[in-house]
Amino acid sequence: MNAETSAANTGHHWRGGRVSSWFFATDHKRVGMLWLAIGSLGLFLGGILALVSALQTARPDADLIGQGTYASVVTMQGTLLTYGGILPLALGLAVVIAPLQLGARGLALPGLAAGALWLGVVGIGAVVLSSFAKGDAPRSSWASTPSVALDPSRPGETARLMGLFLIALATLLTAIALVETFRGSRAPGMTNEQLPLFAQSVGIFATALLVLATISLLGTGLLLLDRKNPGSFDWYIDSGGSLVDGYEWVFGQAVVAIVAVPALGIAAEIVATFHRSPLIHRRLVTLALVAAAVLIALVPSADTVAANRLASALALAALLPIAAAAGMLLVVGFGAARTSGAGTPLPFALGSLVLLIGATLASLVLVAAHDDVGETTFESARLDLVWSAVLLALLGGAVYWWPKLTGRMLDGRLTDVSAYVIAGSSLLLAIGRAIAGLNDQPILAGETIDGAGAGSLLGTLGVFGIGAGILLFGLAKLRGRGGRRVDNDPWRADTLEWYTTSPPPPHNFDSLPPVTSARPLDDLRRKLRELNAV
Numbered sequence: 001m002n003a004e005t006s007a008a009n010t011g012h013h014w015r016g017g018r019v020s021s022w023f024f025a026t027d028h029k030r031v032g033m034l035w036l037a038i039g040s041l042g043l044f045l046g047g048i049l050a051l052v053s054a055l056q057t058a059r060p061d062a063d064l065i066g067q068g069t070y071a072s073v074v075t076m077q078g079t080l081l082t083y084g085g086i087l088p089l090a091l092g093l094a095v096v097i098a099p100l101q102l103g104a105r106g107l108a109l110p111g112l113a114a115g116a117l118w119l120g121v122v123g124i125g126a127v128v129l130s131s132f133a134k135g136d137a138p139r140s141s142w143a144s145t146p147s148v149a150l151d152p153s154r155p156g157e158t159a160r161l162m163g164l165f166l167i168a169l170a171t172l173l174t175a176i177a178l179v180e181t182f183r184g185s186r187a188p189g190m191t192n193e194q195l196p197l198f199a200q201s202v203g204i205f206a207t208a209l210l211v212l213a214t215i216s217l218l219g220t221g222l223l224l225l226d227r228k229n230p231g232s233f234d235w236y237i238d239s240g241g242s243l244v245d246g247y248e249w250v251f252g253q254a255v256v257a258i259v260a261v262p263a264l265g266i267a268a269e270i271v272a273t274f275h276r277s278p279l280i281h282r283r284l285v286t287l288a289l290v291a292a293a294v295l296i297a298l299v300p301s302a303d304t305v306a307a308n309r310l311a312s313a314l315a316l317a318a319l320l321p322i323a324a325a326a327g328m329l330l331v332v333g334f335g336a337a338r339t340s341g342a343g344t345p346l347p348f349a350l351g352s353l354v355l356l357i358g359a360t361l362a363s364l365v366l367v368a369a370h371d372d373v374g375e376t377t378f379e380s381a382r383l384d385l386v387w388s389a390v391l392l393a394l395l396g397g398a399v400y401w402w403p404k405l406t407g408r409m410l411d412g413r414l415t416d417v418s419a420y421v422i423a424g425s426s427l428l429l430a431i432g433r434a435i436a437g438l439n440d441q442p443i444l445a446g447e448t449i450d451g452a453g454a455g456s457l458l459g460t461l462g463v464f465g466i467g468a469g470i471l472l473f474g475l476a477k478l479r480g481r482g483g484r485r486v487d488n489d490p491w492r493a494d495t496l497e498w499y500t501t502s503p504p505p506p507h508n509f510d511s512l513p514p515v516t517s518a519r520p521l522d523d524l525r526r527k528l529r530e531l532n533a534v
Contacts, residue, residue: 201265343412
């Protein structure tokens with residue numbers, strides 16, 4: 001029963017309208033697509049601020065907005081790109097695709113998931129509005145540095161922290177719905193080893209979020225309580241304004257960093273599809289996903305990673321299993337790219353894997369030379385590589401599953417160019433900031449020091465290149481509304497979501513093929529060939 005029919009049967013005809021039905025949707029596909037829309041908006045707003053902050057540091061004598069305003073812009077930019085952009089995009093793809101890959105009729109606890117969506121909307125709205133509060137705008141960076149977040153002269157911090165609290169709560173509730181779907185809604189006979197790679201990554205992602213989102217709620221809640229009752233809940237800060245040992249994890253950003261797990265899952269899913277045969281080292285990818293999730297949970301706050309060699313070593317350890325799987329997938333993926341042709345999501349997947357390996361190499365340098373580059377823009381270069389890799393993977397997932405959700409293909413030429421521009425510009429950004437860091441450019445400084453101008457200029461060009469690539473992707477999506485119609489399985493993939501119609505019906509499946517391996521559609525094709533039906 002669709003939303004319009006349900007509304008008619010209950011007498012609430014207005015709930016079945018073309019627009020209003022989305023506000024009351026509990027179908028996981030609609031809920032997930034709304035998460036994707038919210039993430040796209042957060043990415044757009046954060047991207048505009050990133051362009052402004054990049055211009056401020058383009059040259060040593062640049063002073064577009066001033067150092068004070070720069071700190072506020074960087075805080076809002078980082079918050080919107082991570083909590084308002086990348087995290088909602090990952091949740092959206094997980095909510096839309098995971099039930100389809102599991103062969104489920106829908107998402108478990110659909111009302112909970114729908115309510116979580118609107119909590120997230122309110123939370124992101126509060127973050128945006130915090131910039132317009134009376135007094136100085138928030139300046140605690142995307143990491144919500146406690147000593148700065150508790151500054152009573154910045155009332156906007158309260159609204160921003162409340163928004164982050166609601167986002168963490170929405171993330172936790174969505175994770176509960178996903179975990180319950182994995183527990184009780186799989187296709188008959190589907191074991192953990194038979195889960196598609198993306199579904200495996202979502203299961204690991206959701207399970208980790210049960211812990212990490214709860215920790216985020218605790219940390220944000222403590223900051224809110226202390227802002228309400230100054231001095232009553234600040235035992236985690238010493239007399240020098242630093243976090244007391246052990247509390248670095250309470251105020252960490254693992255709830256966002258864990259998005260690297262489904263990002264790797266997306267890249268692996270795309271490579272596996274176009275490889276056209278079983279991945280020999282599939283279990284290595286699964287183990288890498290699990291190891292990365294565990295190690296990411298152990299990484300303390302971003303401020304601590306920048307200032308502490310041990311914390312940098314933990315960040316490196318979290319990237320090592322990802323890099324190992326990425327290296328294997330790259331070898332397979334480049335082989336598949338020779339025969340796949342244009343217009344596939346492979347460039348996004350391969351670009352993401354290259355950037356993840358680059359982030360690992362940057363982490364190695366940070367650990368080895370932490371005393372020299374630990375609190376410089378070299379640390380920013382590592383983070384830029386990680387976030388750009390995650391973004392490329394998420395965009396690749398959008399290209400890969402767009403035909404399933406809409407029944408149409410995106411403009412392959414535009415998506416290919418978009419992938420190349422974003423990947424190349426991300427490397428340029430990281431190289432520029434690494435060069436600036438080697439010349440002692442401080443991290444999050446609002447002005448460029450003498451000697452770091454060339455690196456900062458390269459970084460600025462990289463930011464604008466990423467923006468151009470994202471605009472090209474947006475244009476491809478706009479043109480995709482009238483794109484070429486395709487059948488249920490245009491990529492000739494092997495997982496269950498490609499068995500149903502494009503777009504899928506509200507109940508997802510009319511029937512399911514037997515699941516005896518991780519590639520049920522390949523098994524079905526082989527059986528039909530044996531029966532001379534194909």
